[in-house]
Amino acid sequence: MGKALIVYASRSGETKRIADLIAEGIRIQGSEASVVDATKVKKVDGLEGYDAYIFGSATYHGEMMQAMKTMLFLGDKTGLEGKVGGSFGAFGWSGEAPGRIFDTMKNVLKMDMVNGPLMLKSALLGGGTEMAQGYGKDIAKKL
Numbered sequence: 001m002g003k004a005l006i007v008y009a010s011r012s013g014e015t016k017r018i019a020d021l022i023a024e025g026i027r028i029q030g031s032e033a034s035v036v037d038a039t040k041v042k043k044v045d046g047l048e049g050y051d052a053y054i055f056g057s058a059t060y061h062g063e064m065m066q067a068m069k070t071m072l073f074l075g076d077k078t079g080l081e082g083k084v085g086g087s088f089g090a091f092g093w094s095g096e097a098p099g100r101i102f103d104t105m106k107n108v109l110k111m112d113m114v115n116g117p118l119m120l121k122s123a124l125l126g127g128g129t130e131m132a133q134g135y136g137k138d139i140a141k142k143l
Contacts, residue, residue, distance in 0.1 A: 015057060
């Protein structure tokens with residue numbers, strides 16, 4: 001059984017809702033999942049000890065939120081190379097953040113990424129709950 005850390009940056013609470021649903025999917029598959037607000041991750045040791053890392057941010061003015069940018073810099077110092085990874089985020093219009101997080105995790109942090117980024121306008125629309133839980137299940141299967 002693996003351990004996954006899901007770190008999110010949210011403005012309205014929608015990205016947190018997606019994080020919680022991804023965690024449910026991981027737990028359904030029998031692995032452990034912790035969900036943490038990116039503003040609470042202050043040091044490298046806050047990222048240590050997990051087998052998978054799933055990072056998510058809302059897209060705000062075409063960018064990921066500053067707390068996620070800061071968290072990714074910490075991730076670069078943590079040595080996440082080869083770890084299972086995933087990215088996600090909620091968005092209103094454009095939705096660039098999950099893709100930028102995914103690319104950073106794959107190309108800079110050299111992580112073993114699952115599928116592509118999970119992008120949802122809302123977990124409550126168009127099967128979003130099932131998609132988020134499914135993303136979590138896919139991550140757990142890769143552990």
